[in-house]
Amino acid sequence: MGSGLVSSLARPDGNLTGFSPFALELLPKRLELISELVPQVGVIALLVNSNEPRAERLIQDVQEAARMKGVRVQALIAGTEGEIAAAFATLARQHAGALLVAPDPFFSLRREQIVALSARDGVPAAYPWREDAAAGGLLSYGPSITAIRRAVGIYVGKILNGAKPADLPVQQPAKFELVINMKTAQVLGLTIPPAILARADEVIE
Secondary structure: OOOOOOOOOOOOOOOOOOEOOOOHHHHHHHHHHHHHHOOOOOEEEEEEOOOOOOHHHHHHHHHHHHHHHOOEEEEEEOOOHHHHHHHHHHHHHOOOOEEEEOOOHHHHHOHHHHHHHHHHHOOOEEEOOHHHHHOOOOEEEEOOHHHHHHHHHHHHHHHHOOOOHHHOOOEOOOOOEEEEEHHHHHHHOOOOOHHHHHHOOEEEO
16 A cells, blocks of 8 residues: 555445555564664665665664664665675774665565675574575564465455455454574574563564
8 A cells, every 4th residue: 555556445436456464564673673683773774675665664664763863874775685794894984883785576576685694793683584584584574474475375265156256355364473594693603582582472492
């Protein structure tokens, strides 16, 4: 709805419906989680795709949430593989002590590169998807891609059986997963607070 594709989540109208992963809106929550893990950090980098139409608004929202926590967020803009590598060089120069990776299909395709650069530079990073943590990211917080894909399949079946997209509400995830990669935490020399471990839906050992 924020992108203007549908007029209402409950009644999308037209010929569109689908699923909102609610991923961008969870960035302040990921900021909160990474701040709990590294409370001594004063500067946190935010990796954003330069081709994301809402990039400026996204950056402003995260910076406002950061101000309330007494930390500063430095945006790193990257729209190509080379720009990702350059963004990490900037991160090091600015002495950012942690990283937030904005949810974006481009970054998901470059997951291995981003995780490897984070490991190389010893930067704790928070990601949007469980798959990021499974690939070696420190933590992820967001909806389950598997659950979303399963639900999409159900909607496709309904439409093939004659349902009109306009009559199918745009769905939003009801559950968000916190995944902690303990192997990565150990490599980074981090102790995960018991309170965060207790909230984790999955701990990768």
